[in-house]
Amino acid sequence: MLADLIQSPTRISTRGNAGPERLNVSFQLENPAARVPLFASRKANVVFNLAEVLWFLGGRDDVEMVRYYAPRMTSYSVDGLTIAGAAYGTRMFRPASVTGRSAFDATLDLVRCDPDTKRAVIPIFGAHEVGDGSHPDVSCTIAFQLLRRDGRLHGVCYMRANDAFQGLVSDVFSFTFIQELAAQLLGLELGTYAHHVGSMHIGDQHVPKARAVVAEAGLARQSHSPARPMPADTTWDVVHELCAQEAQLRANRIRHTGASLAATGLPQYWQQLVALLEVYRRIVHEPERVIDDDVLALLDPSHRWLLHHKWPTRVPPTTELDQEAR
Structure with a gap:
């Protein structure tokens, strides 16, 4: 993705941010458990990646937890206490007041009852976020879908926009982790993970770092660690x-x-x-x-x-x- 963006002539400038962009970008990972990219030139914060997915799994939207791992995320908050758009867990894992069940639980039940279903979709981007130009943070993710086919659980993430240098690493980590958790809870093998993005972009300030990552990726000595699968008895x-x-x-x-x-x-x-x-x-x-x-x-x-x-x-x-x- 970084290489494509660096070579792409298409440019945008929105909300004061300028940089290269590609529209309608998709890719698929054959082994979503291998969710950690290893690049010395991209000092990924795997602690934050883990903390963020735990924040989601807890159905949380508080600033307190994420501030400890990523202080800059406090800029996403209007009231200094909560975060709206980036708190995907409130839409996915927080129990509904009427049913007492989360959208994630309801989705797993749907997959259990109808293995061939195409309706196991968790909406994330809300109608109330459309046209809200004054808010510092609205959801980048539109929806997350689970598809059970031939004993494997596939995941599909749909995003309106994605920063390929910053947000992409975290988003893939979170949604593949959630997908693997769902597979274990359902007793299924882990399938593929697909990521579809309306606007894939990076900021001009990250282009030099992106070039360094692309150069490192081309080195034959790049190290990789085998993916450790989540235990089958996970609850x-x-x-x-x-x-x-x-x-x-x-x-x-x-x-x-x-x-x-x-x-x-x-x-x-x-x-x-x-x-x-x-x-x-x-x-x-x-x-x-x-x-x-x-x-x-x-x-x-x-x-x-x-x-x-x-x-x-x-x-x-x-x-x-x-x-x-x-």
Whole structure:
């Protein structure tokens, strides 16, 4: 996407932002579990990616949680307390006042009852957002669809607009995570993920960085980590426990070690995600302390690789991926 935008002559200038744009862009991922791109020149914040999807899964729209991971997102808020457009979880996971069920739950029930359904769609962009030019934030995502075919669960995301340098990484991470969770809850294999965008664009200020990513992508020595699939026995209880762990770590009420992570009883996949949040807690709350090797050893190798390139003075480059890159 970045390469196409750099080579595209089409340009736009909207709301004070200028840069290259391509219309009607689509792509498909064959393995959505491989949702973490590894580029040293694109210092992706995988901690924020995880926190954002947990924010969605909790049906939240509060500024308090996202401020801890991404302070600049407070600019999306009008009242300083809540975020409207980017809070997709309120439309997907917050229970309806009438039925007590979320749109996500209703969609899964529809897939269970009618395996061939084409109606398993969760609307996200609301009619009230049309023409609201004064609001600093309206939903970029229009809808998310699930399609069950031949024992596999496919995901389709429809977006009105996407920033290919900033938002695309987070959006693909979130929706493929939600898709994989849905597949496990339904007892299905993970299918493909498709992403359709009306306006794919980047800002002029990001073009030099985009060129660096494209150049790095062309290097034969680029490292990749095999995708760890979500455990087949994943339940909502596990997700709720992860959300509870996140809240405690964010508030600096608990401090995990390798032993305490094992004592949570969570499967290793989910322990690795808690370890990721623990490392970030130490980066924020314990800036002078060395991060213990037993916690770093629990990290998914790709996550540790990203943490090192994001915070090189706190997370040492001792993973197999870094040794391979050297």
